[in-house]
Amino acid sequence: xxxxxxxxxxxxxxxxxxxxxxxxxxxxxxxxxxxxxxxxxxxxxxxxxxxxxxxxxxxxxxxxxxxxxxxxxxxxxxxxxxxxxxxxxxxxxxxxxxxxxxxxxxxxxxxxxxxxxxxxxxxxxxxxxxxxxxxxxxxxxxxxxxxxxxxxxxxxxxxxxxxxxxxxxxxxxxxxxxxxxxxxxxxxxxxxxxxxxxxxxxxxxxxxxxxxxxxxxxxxxxxxxxxxxxxxxxxxxxxxxxxxxxx
Amino acid sequence: xxxxxxxxxxxxxxxxxxxxxxxxxxxxxxxxxxxxxxxxxxxxxxxxxxxxxxxxxxxxxxxxxxxxxxxxxxxxxxxxxxxxxxxxxxxxxxxxxxxxxxxxxxxxxxxxxxxxxxxxxxxxxxxxxxxxxxxxxxxxxxxxxxxxxxxxxxxxxxxxxxxxxxxxxxxxxxxxxxxxxxxxxxxxxxxxxxxxxxxxxxxxxxxxxxxxxxxxxxxxxxxxxxxxxxxxxxxxxxxxxxxxxxxxxxxxxxxxxxxxxxxxxxxxxxxxxxxxxxxxxxxxxxxxxxxxxxxxxxxxxxxxxxxxxxxxxxxxxxxxxxxxxxxxxxxxxxxxxxxxxxxxxxxxxxxxxxxxxxxxxxxxxxxxxxxxxxxxxxxxxxxxxxxxxxxxxxxxxxxxxxxxxxxxxxxxxxxxxxxxxxxxxxxxxxxxxxxxxxxxxxxxxxxxxxxxxxxxxxxxxxxxxxxxxxxxxxxxxxxxxxxxxxxxxxxxxxxxxxxxxxxxxxxxxxxxxxxxxxxxxxxxxxxxxxxx
Numbered sequence: 145x146x147x148x149x150x151x152x153x154x155x156x157x158x159x160x161x162x163x164x165x166x167x168x169x170x171x172x173x174x175x176x177x178x179x180x181x182x183x184x185x186x187x188x189x190x191x192x193x194x195x196x197x198x199x200x201x202x203x204x205x206x207x208x209x210x211x212x213x214x215x216x217x218x219x220x221x222x223x224x225x226x227x228x229x230x231x232x233x234x235x236x237x238x239x240x241x242x243x244x245x246x247x248x249x250x251x252x253x254x255x256x257x258x259x260x261x262x263x264x265x266x267x268x269x270x271x272x273x274x275x276x277x278x279x280x281x282x283x284x285x286x287x288x289x290x291x292x293x294x295x296x297x298x299x300x301x302x303x304x305x306x307x308x309x310x311x312x313x314x315x316x317x318x319x320x321x322x323x324x325x326x327x328x329x330x331x332x333x334x335x336x337x338x339x340x341x342x343x344x345x346x347x348x349x350x351x352x353x354x355x356x357x358x359x360x361x362x363x364x365x366x367x368x369x370x371x372x373x374x375x376x377x378x379x380x381x382x383x384x385x386x387x388x389x390x391x
Numbered sequence: 392x393x394x395x396x397x398x399x400x401x402x403x404x405x406x407x408x409x410x411x412x413x414x415x416x417x418x419x420x421x422x423x424x425x426x427x428x429x430x431x432x433x434x435x436x437x438x439x440x441x442x443x444x445x446x447x448x449x450x451x452x453x454x455x456x457x458x459x460x461x462x463x464x465x466x467x468x469x470x471x472x473x474x475x476x477x478x479x480x481x482x483x484x485x486x487x488x489x490x491x492x493x494x495x496x497x498x499x500x501x502x503x504x505x506x507x508x509x510x511x512x513x514x515x516x517x518x519x520x521x522x523x524x525x526x527x528x529x530x531x532x533x534x535x536x537x538x539x540x541x542x543x544x545x546x547x548x549x550x551x552x553x554x555x556x557x558x559x560x561x562x563x564x565x566x567x568x569x570x571x572x573x574x575x576x577x578x579x580x581x582x583x584x585x586x587x588x589x590x591x592x593x594x595x596x597x598x599x600x601x602x603x604x605x606x607x608x609x610x611x612x613x614x615x616x617x618x619x620x621x622x623x624x625x626x627x628x629x630x631x632x633x634x635x636x637x638x639x640x641x642x643x644x645x646x647x648x649x650x651x652x653x654x655x656x657x658x659x660x661x662x663x664x665x666x667x668x669x670x671x672x673x674x675x676x677x678x679x680x681x682x683x684x685x686x687x688x689x690x691x692x693x694x695x696x697x698x699x700x701x702x703x704x705x706x707x708x709x710x711x712x713x714x715x716x717x718x719x720x721x722x723x724x725x726x727x728x729x730x731x732x733x734x735x736x737x738x739x740x741x742x743x744x745x746x747x748x749x750x751x752x753x754x755x756x757x758x759x760x761x762x763x764x765x766x767x768x769x770x771x772x773x774x775x776x777x778x779x780x781x782x783x784x785x786x787x788x789x790x791x792x793x794x795x796x797x798x799x800x801x802x803x804x805x806x807x808x809x810x811x812x813x814x815x816x817x818x819x820x821x822x823x824x825x826x827x828x829x830x831x832x833x834x835x836x837x838x839x840x841x842x843x844x845x846x847x848x849x850x851x852x853x854x855x856x857x858x859x860x861x862x863x864x865x866x867x868x869x870x871x872x873x874x875x876x877x878x879x880x881x882x883x884x885x886x887x888x889x890x891x892x893x894x895x896x897x898x899x900x901x902x903x904x905x906x907x908x909x910x911x912x913x914x915x916x917x918x919x920x921x922x923x
Contacts, residue, residue, distance in 0.1 A: 265490065265491060265492050265495055266489070266490050266491055266495065267490055267492075267495040267498070267499075267502075287489065288489070290491075291488070291489055291490070291491065294491070294533055295485070298533075299744060302739060302741060302744040303744045305706075305711050305737075305739070305744075306739060306744045306745040307747075308711065308732060309709075309735070309736050309737050309745070310736075310745075310747070310757060310758065310799075310803070312747070321747070324747075325747040328747065328785075329743065329744050329745075329746065329747060329785075332743065332785045333743050333744065336486075336743065337485075337486050340481070340483065340486035340487070341486050341487070341489070342449070343445055343449050343450075343481075344479070344481060344486065344487035344488075344489075345489065346444075346445065346448065346449055346470060346474065347443050347444075347445065347473075347474055347477070347478070347479040348474055348489075348499060348500045348503060348547075348548075348551070349470075349471050349474030349475060349500060349503035349504055349551075350489075350503050351470055351471060351474075352471035352474065352475075352503050352504060352505070353471060354471070354503075354504065354505035355505050356502050356503055356505060357501075357502050357505050357506060357507060357508055357511070358498075358502055358508065359494075359495070359498040359501075359502065359508045359511050359512060359515075360495070361508075
């Protein structure tokens with residue numbers, strides 16, 4: 145979680161525009177996960193291939209371990225669902241089907257999400273939102289929220305350690321207060337941090353009426369075109385198919 | 392920029408009963424470097440907030456009188472313009488960042504001002520060159536050390552290029568090296584003709600840069616000193632004012648505890664190794680303690696630069712981090728991680744995470760359900776917290792929370808007590824009280840180990856020194872006559888004068904040269920022999 149939106153700019157490999165990443169994400173969600181257009185063979189094939197995209201992206205970002213684990217799991221499950229399931233029957237078949245289908249459907253989306261968060265910085269997100277003409281009233285609170293997650297995670301860890309010091313743990317002498325003692329400092333810390341952040345934001349002109357600029361050089365390159373083509377291809381196939389049906 | 396306060400009083404909405412500052416009347420000239428000092432609660436932060444407009448724009452309250460910037464009332468200047476002309480650096484670097492990477496952070500202010508990207512890029516380049524922080528660009532902010540973060544914070548203000556800089560206790564979380572770096576940056580600002588307002592109780596590091604010193608007490612500027620007048624003041628008077636002193640004045644802090652030895656045995660640490668992430672270079676480092684002997688019945692100062700592994704070592708010791716191979720034995724009896732966790736108490740740097748109850752009293756009861764009313768009162772009285780018995784811990788100031796956390800640690804009846812930087816937010820008097828408190832429980836615990844950068848506190852409180860360097864023990868010695876000399880050497884081996892390193896080297900080398908170091912050590916030798 146500490147990786148969240150705090151990409152190390154020097155070692156992230158292939159740089160995609162945040163908008164391309166979002167397009168790929170949407171495509172994966174619709175076609176791999178949502179199963180839109182699963183009545184068409186070509187779309188099913190493409191959606192399977194879409195599931196491989198997060199692996200490719202993880203590889204370009206040199207996140208070898210994650211890529212390997214995810215790719216391995218994906219391959220094994222695909223094999224199982226194609227080769228093993230048809231020859232099985234009974235309870236095991238139902239159980240395995242649920243596992244395979246569930247994991248195969250959700251995994252690409254989740255991994256893509258993890259990749260996006262670990263490869264994009266807050267200012268890139270803001271820049272992308274800005275280009276998409278999403279108003280500042282939405283992007284600024286959103287950016288502060290992104291900024292907040294890693295901090296809250298850090299706070300949680302520190303609170304847990306402090307609770308151990310005071311014997312507040314499961315089966316300890318203050319077990320009854322486990323939840324209260326975790327939540328109250330977390331809330332207080334979050335409120336304090338929020339307030340200090342807002343104060344700092346004001347002194348740095350976040351409220352200035354001028355149009356904000358952004359130093360992030362986002363923009364479309366060759367790889368982005370490829371990403372968009374991939375993302376849009378299932379929709380294109382579906383549309384062509386429908387028209388043929390009508391015609 | 393000229394700053395004028397004309398009969399200014401301010402009362403926070405949240406604390407209606409009492410004016411935070413009253414009848415302030417002073418002028419800060421363009422290009423002046425002003426140090427505002429005073430004990431905590433004296434209203435010095437409020438002065439900063441009145442200049443940058445946070446009070447009353449953000450911290451609501453009742454303002455009377457006029458704060459004028461170049462002849463214009465702050466009330467008439469829109470917040471955005473204030474932001475462009477007045478830069479603020481706060482105490483806690485963690486809560487003044489918006490981006491998660493350093494370059495984005497440096498650009499943040501400029502982006503808000505709407506400067507074109509090329510211009511922002513140029514400014515970042517120039518700033519990082521002048522500050523010497525090029526190697527910090529394009530790095531993650533999470534995982535940087537406090538000193539590095541504070542440099543980025545300064546840089547992100549400098550890139551906007553305001554006329555006035557307000558620093559509100561910027562050194563609180565920094566070690567000595569980082570404080571020196573900060574002083575260097577301040578010098579750069581002064582040389583560029585900027586007006587600087589430094590709000591601090593550590594007064595030494597920027598003394599050379601200071602033009603005038605405002606001393607505040609209960610909401611008013613009680614005295615304004617010129618630097619020559621101020622530096623003539625004897626140490627005792629500064630302490631009376633609640634101010635902390637410099638390491639150059641350690642000679643005057645000499646404690647009367649020579650050769651304290653207890654015969655309660657030792658806790659031995661062997662083969663402790665642990666891999667930790669250092670913040671400085673984003674590398675994994677290893678803590679490797681081969682053989683360390685901790686004398687029981689003593690108060691130990693754990694010293695060393697940031698990233699030396701002090702906090703990690705303490706976490707391993709109290710069982711929060713797992714290091715299976717380590718052999719830790721109390722007078723020969725081996726202690727497992729679980730036992731250590733049970734018998735240890737660690738007060739961490741950020742005390743906000745460690746206070747759980749509804750009241751200060753409840754906090755102590757949580758540590759010891761059987762504690763008597765009188766005991767609670769005496770502990771709180773000793774730490775100057777008597778008036779806050781029923782207050783919610785989270786409503787207290789930073790320094791007060793710190794004391795509550797230490798008070799509950801002292802009440803917890805654990806054998807091994809670890810305190811991580813307990814004095815960072817305390818003024819002189821409070822530091823002394825805390826030291827008294829810790830010494831008072833010394834007999835009831837096996838040892839107290841304190842991670843600290845605070846030389847005054849060490850001289851006041853500790854009996855034994857362990858110095859870590861790059862993950863291993865550099866030296867360990869009792870704080871007797873020789874130990875005190877050695878400790879001075881540690882703090883003095885880079886002799887600084889107003890943030891500038893004027894001498895650097897080993898003890899013997901420095902002793903052969905004529906200079907501030909030799910004079911200092913010789914003075915100390917005299918002082919030691921006199922005491923004996």
